[in-house]
Amino acid sequence: MVDAQEAGNEVVVVVSAMGDTTDELLDLAAQVTDSAPAREMDMLLSAGERISMALLAMAINKLGASAQSFTGSQAGMITDGIHGKARIIDVDPHRIRTALDKGNIAIVAGFQGMSRATNEITTLGRGGSDTTAVALAAALEADVCEIYTDVDGVYTADPRVVPSAQKIDTISSEEMLELAASGAKILHLRCVEYARRFGVPLHVRSSFSQHEGTWVIPSAEDKITTQEGVALEQPIISGVAHDRSEAKVTVVGVPDIPGKAAAIFQVIADAHSNIDMIVQNVSTHGTGRTDISFTLPIVEGADALAALHSAQDQIGFESIEYNEQIGKLSLIGAGMRSHPGVSATFFKALSDAGININMISTSEIRISVVTHADLLDEAVRVIHKAFDLDADNEATVYGGTGR
Amino acid sequence: MVDAQEAGNEVVVVVSAMGDTTDELLDLAAQVTDSAPAREMDMLLSAGERISMALLAMAINKLGASAQSFTGSQAGMITDGIHGKARIIDVDPHRIRTALDKGNIAIVAGFQGMSRATNEITTLGRGGSDTTAVALAAALEADVCEIYTDVDGVYTADPRVVPSAQKIDTISSEEMLELAASGAKILHLRCVEYARRFGVPLHVRSSFSQHEGTWVIPSAEDKITTQEGVALEQPIISGVAHDRSEAKVTVVGVPDIPGKAAAIFQVIADAHSNIDMIVQNVSTHGTGRTDISFTLPIVEGADALAALHSAQDQIGFESIEYNEQIGKLSLIGAGMRSHPGVSATFFKALSDAGININMISTSEIRISVVTHADLLDEAVRVIHKAFDLDADNEATVYGGTGR
Numbered sequence: 006m007v008d009a010q011e012a013g014n015e016v017v018v019v020v021s022a023m024g025d026t027t028d029e030l031l032d033l034a035a036q037v038t039d040s041a042p043a044r045e046m047d048m049l050l051s052a053g054e055r056i057s058m059a060l061l062a063m064a065i066n067k068l069g070a071s072a073q074s075f076t077g078s079q080a081g082m083i084t085d086g087i088h089g090k091a092r093i094i095d096v097d098p099h100r101i102r103t104a105l106d107k108g109n110i111a112i113v114a115g116f117q118g119m120s121r122a123t124n125e126i127t128t129l130g131r132g133g134s135d136t137t138a139v140a141l142a143a144a145l146e147a148d149v150c151e152i153y154t155d156v157d158g159v160y161t162a163d164p165r166v167v168p169s170a171q172k173i174d175t176i177s178s179e180e181m182l183e184l185a186a187s188g189a190k191i192l193h194l195r196c197v198e199y200a201r202r203f204g205v206p207l208h209v210r211s212s213f214s215q216h217e218g219t220w221v222i223p224s225a226e227d228k229i230t231t232q233e234g235v236a237l238e239q240p241i242i243s244g245v246a247h248d249r250s251e252a253k254v255t256v257v258g259v260p261d262i263p264g265k266a267a268a269i270f271q272v273i274a275d276a277h278s279n280i281d282m283i284v285q286n287v288s289t290h291g292t293g294r295t296d297i298s299f300t301l302p303i304v305e306g307a308d309a310l311a312a313l314h315s316a317q318d319q320i321g322f323e324s325i326e327y328n329e330q331i332g333k334l335s336l337i338g339a340g341m342r343s344h345p346g347v348s349a350t351f352f353k354a355l356s357d358a359g360i361n362i363n364m365i366s367t368s369e370i371r372i373s374v375v376t377h378a379d380l381l382d383e384a385v386r387v388i389h390k391a392f393d394l395d396a397d398n399e400a401t402v403y404g405g406t407g408r
Numbered sequence: 409m410v411d412a413q414e415a416g417n418e419v420v421v422v423v424s425a426m427g428d429t430t431d432e433l434l435d436l437a438a439q440v441t442d443s444a445p446a447r448e449m450d451m452l453l454s455a456g457e458r459i460s461m462a463l464l465a466m467a468i469n470k471l472g473a474s475a476q477s478f479t480g481s482q483a484g485m486i487t488d489g490i491h492g493k494a495r496i497i498d499v500d501p502h503r504i505r506t507a508l509d510k511g512n513i514a515i516v517a518g519f520q521g522m523s524r525a526t527n528e529i530t531t532l533g534r535g536g537s538d539t540t541a542v543a544l545a546a547a548l549e550a551d552v553c554e555i556y557t558d559v560d561g562v563y564t565a566d567p568r569v570v571p572s573a574q575k576i577d578t579i580s581s582e583e584m585l586e587l588a589a590s591g592a593k594i595l596h597l598r599c600v601e602y603a604r605r606f607g608v609p610l611h612v613r614s615s616f617s618q619h620e621g622t623w624v625i626p627s628a629e630d631k632i633t634t635q636e637g638v639a640l641e642q643p644i645i646s647g648v649a650h651d652r653s654e655a656k657v658t659v660v661g662v663p664d665i666p667g668k669a670a671a672i673f674q675v676i677a678d679a680h681s682n683i684d685m686i687v688q689n690v691s692t693h694g695t696g697r698t699d700i701s702f703t704l705p706i707v708e709g710a711d712a713l714a715a716l717h718s719a720q721d722q723i724g725f726e727s728i729e730y731n732e733q734i735g736k737l738s739l740i741g742a743g744m745r746s747h748p749g750v751s752a753t754f755f756k757a758l759s760d761a762g763i764n765i766n767m768i769s770t771s772e773i774r775i776s777v778v779t780h781a782d783l784l785d786e787a788v789r790v791i792h793k794a795f796d797l798d799a800d801n802e803a804t805v806y807g808g809t810g811r
Contacts, residue, residue: 030459037463038470045469048477049462052455056433059452060440066448067441074451079527100527124482124503 006110007070015105017145019115019138020061022053043088047117047128051077054114062112073104074112078126081144082118082137090130091118093137093199096144105145113141132193139196143203150205152192157211158219159184159191161394162245166382169395173243175220178207180243180339183371187335188248197221241340241347242392247385248333249378251281252306253363255298256313258323266297268320269313276312278305282333282366282375294323298364300375303329331363332381335373336388342369354391360384409513410473418508420548422518422541423464425456446491450520450531454480457517465515476507477515481529484547485521485540493533494521496540496602499547508548516544535596542599546606553608555595560614561622562587562594564797565648569785572798576646578623581610583646583742586774590738591651600624644743644750645795650788651736652781654684655709656766658701659716661726669700671723672716679715681708685736685769685778697726701767703778706732734766735784738776739791745772757794763787 010016030049034041041049058074065072081097104111115134118127129136135152142150159181162170176184178201185194191209200207201223210218259265273280283299301309306327313325341347351372355362360383364375376384389395413419425433433452437444444452461477468475484500507514518537521530532539538555545553562584565573579587581604588597594612603610604626613621662668676683686702704712709730716728744750754775758765763786767778779787792798 033459033463034466037466040470041466042469045462045465045475045477048465048479049459052458052462055455055458056436056452059448059455060436062448062451063437063441063444066445067443072448074448076451076529126479 007065007068010070010110014148017101017105017111017113017141017147018061019113019134019141020054020057021115021134022050023057023060026053026056044125047088047126050128051114051117051126054116058112058114065110065112070110071108072110072112074114075100075104076114077117077137078119078124080111080113080137080141082140083121084118084127084129086120086123086125086127088125088127091120091127093118093129093140094121096140098141098144101141101145113137132195135193135196136199139199139203139205139207142205143199147205149208150200151208151210152196153210153212154191155212156191157214157216158209159189159221160244161242162385162389163189163247166247166385167245167389167395170389171394171396173219174217175222176243177339178221178223180337180370181207181221183335183337183368184244184246187246187337187371187373188250188333189244189246192221241344242336242338242394244337245385245389245392245394246335246337247381248335249381250302250304251300251331251333252303252327252329253298253300253331253375254306254309254313255296255326255328256320256322257296257326258292258294259297260321261293261295265320265322268316269297269322270299272312272316272320273299273301273309276305276308278302278309278312282364282373284364300331300333300364330378331375332378332384333373333375334381334384334388335371336392337371339370341372348372350391351388354387355384358383358387360387410468410471413473413513417551420504420508420514420516420544420550421464422516422537422544423457423460424518424537425453426460426463429456429459447528450491450529453531454517454520454529457519461515461517468513468515473513474511475513475515477517478503478507479517480520480540481522481527483514483516483544485543486524487521487530487532489523489526489528489530491528491530494523494530496521496532496543497524499543501544501547504544504548516540535598538596538599539602542602542606542608542610545608546602550608552611553603554611554613555599556613556615557594558615559594560617560619561612562592562624563647564645565788565792566592566650569650569788570648570792570798573792574797574799576622577620578625579646580742581624581626583740583773584610584624586738586740586771587647587649590649590740590774590776591653591736592647592649595624644747645739645741645797647740648788648792648795648797649738649740650784651738652784653705653707654703654734654736655706655730655732656701656703656734656778657709657712657716658699658729658731659723659725660699660729661695661697662700663724664696664698668723668725671719672700672725673702675715675719675723676702676704676712679708679711681705681712681715685767685776687767703734703736703767733781734778735781735787736776736778737784737787737791738774739795740774742773744775751775753794754791757790758787761786761790763790 006016006018030053034049062072062074080101082093083095084091084093101111115137116129120127139150158172160170160172164170178197182197182201185192185197204223207221208218256269278301281300336351360376360380362374366373409419409421433456437452465475465477483504486498487494488497504514518540519532523530542553561575563573563575567573581600585600588595588600607626610624611621659672681704684703739754763779763783765777769776
């Protein structure tokens, strides 16, 4: 940070709570009550960043540079009033601007803000610290938002599953969005969405080295050029993501009449569950009934099942099947728009490996399938190899110009 | 608190940080730097009350009552901008008022506020939590500000030194001010000053029992009456305080010309030391020089000595003597105004016990002397007994009406 400032940059640092602080605060709350008011939980948890940011500001001052720390509300992070998972609705960083103008490094508490209507302290929920950084970068019109993490960038697949996975030097925010939505853990979906909407370039890099990481570029037109100055066409495929955090629910014997599917998804929505993939089977001939399958986060499974069971008479389905032993694999690449052979290669590779497919969903730049959980790692390796993403074949990852 | 609310009261609770929290935060800061910016130290330390107040609000909600916690700035504690020892300059408790109107118990972080000019988070320094409570009580026009402590009230002397010391049922804020200024630890001077200025009745009581403690009443006219409705005249003497936290400095051989004493005290003031008692000896015949002695807090001794030494040439004194082996004893009572025999009794008692006196200072309602530290406890017991404060003689403590 001090280096970056000395290199002539204005520097804003967004911090999380230190190490186990958040868990310790949650433990304290659990000792007091099992039903803490969300307002008070936000008050409690927001102390964590306050401690880390003050200590960091002290450390920077000790190094001879000048730093000031700011709470979320001081930094102008204005949110709605939903405690525990507030959304940012405005950013007014005038105090940060002033601190920067005076030559300070600004240290900002991530994950927290203040509600516009009630001036209450809020926390942003999952992905909140990275999103704070992106939101501030957008409001301050920063050149780049650097996201420091424990790995050195975004990979074509999880290196723990695919040892030959390669670090991606640059990726469009559209593709990064699909990767994040498909289970890549390195960046939270929310942070990528925000960066894409406001055109903030992200640099995902390691806390432990000075190496370049992965640049996430807001629009495909901004993609980096080669050393010779020739713009490379984007690669057909950017990477393979996988996700074990979902379960599959099948509602069996749904009356095959209009409105039944809608009724089911309304019940799920009312239970605050987020459905991912959906498959409606064709009506079983003669019975007038059909099956509807969908996936949702395992952590939301119990609530969703309870809600469905209580609506069984109203909807008129026969039974529910629930399966957590599934895995989702997603192939992402903006180039697949113009390369019609991608899905053929994709399904042939899985078929050749004897991997059965449960569900399929696609977008313009993504193909996702659900397999049995035990087959997921093998599926990831097979797909990674089929699209020449393995490290030894690096040169062939990019499509040639003019094709 | 919940009991007090159920009894029909509106309740505001001012909290400190829990147990060792403040020490732990100070340790963290010390690991980072030995010269933390005061602004960042305030940011860090203010996290302590935030944790305790959120947990307390959760606990009260768990008990079925309704509570909301408020930071110093949310509670409207407006201060000056002196980090670490900010003064309260205004209190705007409209959010507390609203919370009370809605039937909530309001939990407020003590010890902290927000600076008016810069909107920075400040801490109030020593006595800050009690002072927060008194300031809020004044702004909310509360009936009483209850100060919870680990003893059950204010005593006529420290019971560890004088086992026969008695709990005082009621005392004027003027006398309490002198007691606090003279070393009684139970209430901080600042809190008593604030209560006196704004007419807030204090009730000093134990956290561990429901017994009545000591009432500190803003003006003598408000003193409690007996069960028969007869107003008691105030006692001649309210108590004996002692203090081991001061050191005595003697500046030897000061040129006996106008302005030299002022120069010495300016040097001390510039070093931010607080002088308590002062004695200027008569000029030693023929030398044209005199000695000036004063007391100040031991913790400020080193800085004050350094400042004096660096001004030695300018002031022209010969040497400095420094002695931490002193103790201060103070006898306090509003009744001594109209009882001229008090000082005679006081000095005779010390003389009879063979206790030598170093320095003397008096106010209208106080006599203070400095003795050798080893003799202090004995001096406290002798004086306590001489003024019939010992428990067996309780009835004679009060002066009769009409005397």
